[in-house]
Amino acid sequence: MAKVKVPKLPTVRRLPTYLYKLSEMRKAGVEIVATPELARYMNLGEIVIRKDLALTGVSGQPGVGYKVRELIDAIKRYLNWNNVSEAVLVGAGALGSALMGYEGFEEYGLRIIAAFDADPMKIGTEVRGRSVFDIDRLEELTRRLQVRMGIICVPADQAQDIADRMVAGGIKAIWNFANVSLKVPDDVIVQREVIAGGLAVLSVKMSRKLVEEDAQD
Amino acid sequence: MAKVKVPKLPTVRRLPTYLYKLSEMRKAGVEIVATPELARYMNLGEIVIRKDLALTGVSGQPGVGYKVRELIDAIKRYLNWNNVSEAVLVGAGALGSALMGYEGFEEYGLRIIAAFDADPMKIGTEVRGRSVFDIDRLEELTRRLQVRMGIICVPADQAQDIADRMVAGGIKAIWNFANVSLKVPDDVIVQREVIAGGLAVLSVKMSRKLVEEDAQD
DNA sequence: CTTAAATCGATAAAAAAATATCGATAATAA
DNA sequence: TTATTATCGATATTTTTTTATCGATTTAAG
Numbered sequence: 470m471a472k473v474k475v476p477k478l479p480t481v482r483r484l485p486t487y488l489y490k491l492s493e494m495r496k497a498g499v500e501i502v503a504t505p506e507l508a509r510y511m512n513l514g515e516i517v518i519r520k521d522l523a524l525t526g527v528s529g530q531p532g533v534g535y536k537v538r539e540l541i542d543a544i545k546r547y548l549n550w551n552n553v554s555e556a557v558l559v560g561a562g563a564l565g566s567a568l569m570g571y572e573g574f575e576e577y578g579l580r581i582i583a584a585f586d587a588d589p590m591k592i593g594t595e596v597r598g599r600s601v602f603d604i605d606r607l608e609e610l611t612r613r614l615q616v617r618m619g620i621i622c623v624p625a626d627q628a629q630d631i632a633d634r635m636v637a638g639g640i641k642a643i644w645n646f647a648n649v650s651l652k653v654p655d656d657v658i659v660q661r662e663v664i665a666g667g668l669a670v671l672s673v674k675m676s677r678k679l680v681e682e683d684a685q686d
Numbered sequence: 687m688a689k690v691k692v693p694k695l696p697t698v699r700r701l702p703t704y705l706y707k708l709s710e711m712r713k714a715g716v717e718i719v720a721t722p723e724l725a726r727y728m729n730l731g732e733i734v735i736r737k738d739l740a741l742t743g744v745s746g747q748p749g750v751g752y753k754v755r756e757l758i759d760a761i762k763r764y765l766n767w768n769n770v771s772e773a774v775l776v777g778a779g780a781l782g783s784a785l786m787g788y789e790g791f792e793e794y795g796l797r798i799i800a801a802f803d804a805d806p807m808k809i810g811t812e813v814r815g816r817s818v819f820d821i822d823r824l825e826e827l828t829r830r831l832q833v834r835m836g837i838i839c840v841p842a843d844q845a846q847d848i849a850d851r852m853v854a855g856g857i858k859a860i861w862n863f864a865n866v867s868l869k870v871p872d873d874v875i876v877q878r879e880v881i882a883g884g885l886a887v888l889s890v891k892m893s894r895k896l897v898e899e900d901a902q903d
Numbered sequence: 904c905t906t907a908a909a910t911c912g913a914t915a916a917a918a919a920a921a922t923a924t925c926g927a928t929a930a931t932a933a
Numbered sequence: 934t935t936a937t938t939a940t941c942g943a944t945a946t947t948t949t950t951t952t953a954t955c956g957a958t959t960t961a962a963g
Binding site: 693694695696697731733734737747749750759 | 912917920921922927928929930
């Protein structure tokens, strides 16, 4: 199968932020929202906002704006966040625990139902309400539970091995927080989260600003 | 001051991954690396690799490859990761603790020296070796410690307030893990990390694949 | 009813990023 | 030495993303 191409990547990344804002508005009883307000909130241009919202398929009303409720539904539908996806998480360390502790995921259609770790001190314990199983049972349990999504929170040098086991257990989508690019069969999707990448961008912005300031004097 | 523009954003985001691989190679005693090997490791095309490395200013030798050590130095220099930046972190919850527990940051020139929180249960305790101070002391301590970088790990609805206090305390660079776009003066840089954004991309890839599979039958 | 202000969305232009082409350089083997 | 293979990096092309322009629709005020 061909690689899965997602067009409008930046837009998709922004959708959760719209969703948060729109949910807050709905809670506050607001029914209509116009582009300029969202643009101010997002610190983006109005055109960007309209393009982003257009991707989800909603139409606004000229001179008026968009219906908040309609937007929320459209975004959730586009992301398929109406249906809950169950996932297993491997690596119950600091980051893994943090992800399990994040309640917002339920809102995003993600439910982490079990964790795995190699550390005997962790196996058998509970982290944020989920049991931590022996990593050696990953394949077996994943298959039995029919889970199709896996989250990798182990150090980089162990990530490929975990990915292989996940694939063996029938996992079709991997959310990878390790600092490596994983090799998986064509029918498995990987989304990588490179936290250090954000720090790299920040670092470059900082040094850029320094030289710009120098240049201005 | 004008907004800081960083060209080649995708390249910068990839640099930490090169850095990890190259460091491993150096540890293993490897002195020379050629594009094809890195391309396999990164799951990218060879041209991408050469463009990425060119950004840091290094020159490879045709027919041979690049010097591992030279590449490491060049990447670190480009990211300014040779010099340590001290940072304060606000929000000693699950994610905040995870970031403080990540030892790799030292390698990236980042040292988190103190944490802040509003929870009386946390104030006065230590998390991963750093004291947790009362959030009300953020401005004072930041100023006294001369810290220029702040990391925000609080819920979205509190993030702007924290950012304002950071700016008041003299912070010039903010790494923001909250799901909001912050408003700050022009001389302050913000880098936002939207974890949910990655999940959104993964979700779209998954539903895309489903429809593609449907179409193939 | 007419006019003005606000807003959407289609189309077009500009900028950035990904991808391809190809000549030049260096190591290795004949 | 010469031919072959491996590799780099400059240039060009294509694709994607961002930004701009402008007509059409709606509300509200005169």
